Structures are given as C-alpha cells and as structure tokens.
Amino acid sequence: MPNIRVLRDIKARELVKANEVIRRAYLYVARNESLPPQVRHQAQLQLNTLGRYTRPTTVKNRCSESGRGRGIMSEFALCRYQFRLKALNNEIPGVRKASW
C-alpha cells in the first residue's frame, strides 16, 4: 500500500492530466501580448481559480516502493536504496552490479 505522500502525488498527476488542456488555453490567452489587457487579466484570474494540484509543478517523482522523495532514479521510479535492493535481487531487467 503506497503511503499518503504517494497517494497525494497520484491524485496530483490525475488532476494535472484532467485540467491540462483548459490550463494551456488560459495560459495562451494570459501570455499573449496581442490580446487586450482586460482579457489577459481575466484569463490569469481563471488560472488562479484552478486548484493547487492542477499545476504540473506540484507533481514530484517519488519512490514507488518506499515513498521516499529524495535520491530517486526516475527511470525506475525507485529511490537509491530500493534500487540497490532490487538490483541485487535481479528484479530490475538489464541492471547488474558493476565488477571489473
């Protein structure tokens, strides 16, 4: 069972995906200098009303095994310790301990 931080992150990812198109549309209007300032301001206000977890920056790659937020290898979605444990157990395809 993933811990609460991972669950929160999953929620954020789903909300980002659900609101991405509308968010881009508002961003386009708000950042377009050729549009009248009033329209741009309205778009910015709409952007502010979107929830916290619709922003892609709230998404953080966490360890899928332990939920750790630091020392993550994003390709494997694992933190460095879980990566080591799994790699030594031959649970990650194509990864083996270096020896020369």
Add this chain to the structure above:
Amino acid sequence: MAASITPSRLAALVKTRCQIFQTAYNPTSARTGAKYLRARLRGPSMVKYYPPVANIAELARTYKNAGVVDFAEAQRLKDVEDKKRRGKGAPAKAKDKGQSRRTARRR
C-alpha cells in the same frame, strides 16, 4: 561585405525566409503564447509513473458474491465489535450542537 548590408535588407531576408519555411514572422519578438499550445501534453506520461497496484478493498467490494474477503477490513470490524463489547468503543455521535463534547468543554 557583411557590414554593408542594411537592416532593412536583413529584415526582408528574414521575412522571405519565414514565407519559405512557413514560420511566423515576428520581428519585434512579441510574446504570442504560442509555446503553450505548441508544447506536448505532459499529463498522459505523468499518470503512468507509478506501477499500478491492486486495490484489495475495492476488489473485495466488487467480487463480494464470489467469496472474496478483505481480511484486514474483516479484522478491523471484528476489533471494533470487541471494543464496543468491552465498553471501549467510540462515543456516540452528537445529535445536535448542544450535545457536542466540544461545546460542553468550553462552557
């Protein structure tokens, strides 16, 4: 010589280049917000980051008739019953504001 080319000639060159390659001619570099439309959507790959996990509670709820039992949930309900029998259960919900323990403490 490069120095002898006038700015107007350079501008004309850029304009022609934009026509040929079908790019927007934007000599003042005004911000059009096009980059927000041009960028790929990141959501679909974002939701794929964590490997899917089986939700046992939900499985047990949907396949209750097939005999699937959520042992953790069954144990929890049993513990709650045991506590109630020993008089250690949760207090009853307040029917109205006056019965609330929080307001009683404040008085």
